[in-house]
Amino acid sequence: MYKVKVFITLRENVLDPQGTAVESALHSMSFEAVRDVRIGKYMELTIEKTDQDIDDAVKEMCERLLANTVIEDYRYEIEEVVAL
């Protein structure tokens, strides 16, 4: 089995209105040192071992569904775990 962690964030050149709102809230809490807030998504997938290369599979999942690559970047971590 694999445990896969997927991190999705808006691309750097895409304005993040949620991040901007949170940034100004942090400033009003007097964390003036905060320079930038980017809000993203975190997903955990548990995937069975098959013949297909796990890296290829996760990449395809990200490209076709989990991220919209027009506005989002993704990265992932794959960890092999022993099924109980």
Added chain:
Amino acid sequence: MKFAVIVFPGSNCDIDMFHAIQDELGEEVEYVPHTADSLEGFDGILLPGGFSYGDYLRTGAIARFSAIMPEVVKAADAGVPVLGVCNGFQVLLEAGLLPGAMRKNRDLAFICKQTQLKVENNTTMFTSCYEKGELITLPIAHGEGNYYCDEETLAQLQANHQIAFSYHADNPNGSLENIAGIVNENGNVLGMMPHPERAVDRLLGSEDGLKLFQSIVRNWRESYVVTT
């Protein structure tokens, strides 16, 4: 002319769309569920607004993998008019039938109000009953209508006159270049955030949406119906 209104789980403007076609436009229309696997016999495909699959993951992201979508793509490739309104537009973007993507509205709020639009291109099959530059009033109702595409795509949209409608005077959601609706390169797929189907009767506050549907029918008749 016979229209299909695609119904996804969470569509909520399907009945408005059906009403606009049947009662105001006076053309044939049928609901087609997302599970169907054929669009044979339909002359126009309508993807209505709503919250397909609860907007989970991203708006339109899951609807795009419905059983009916390969048929929508096939129809679009064959030149059949395909109109996506609001969530329907978001589905068309996710499906890659139109370029770009939607971000959350600039002010993060769901906006539901009448907006003034400018007809940027009246030579498309969806806009030929309007005047170029005509100002029309249609309602919007969305949380993610903040259209985005990269510079290269925007340059293509402008060069090919693919921007059909833009917000006039006031940009409600922060969309790039005030874009409210775009067509594909072939001109037979239109995606727009404002709701023409909710503006087909004076009772509804505007009937400016009717000409959009009339344009589709007029164009279809000119192309396919032999007049004697």
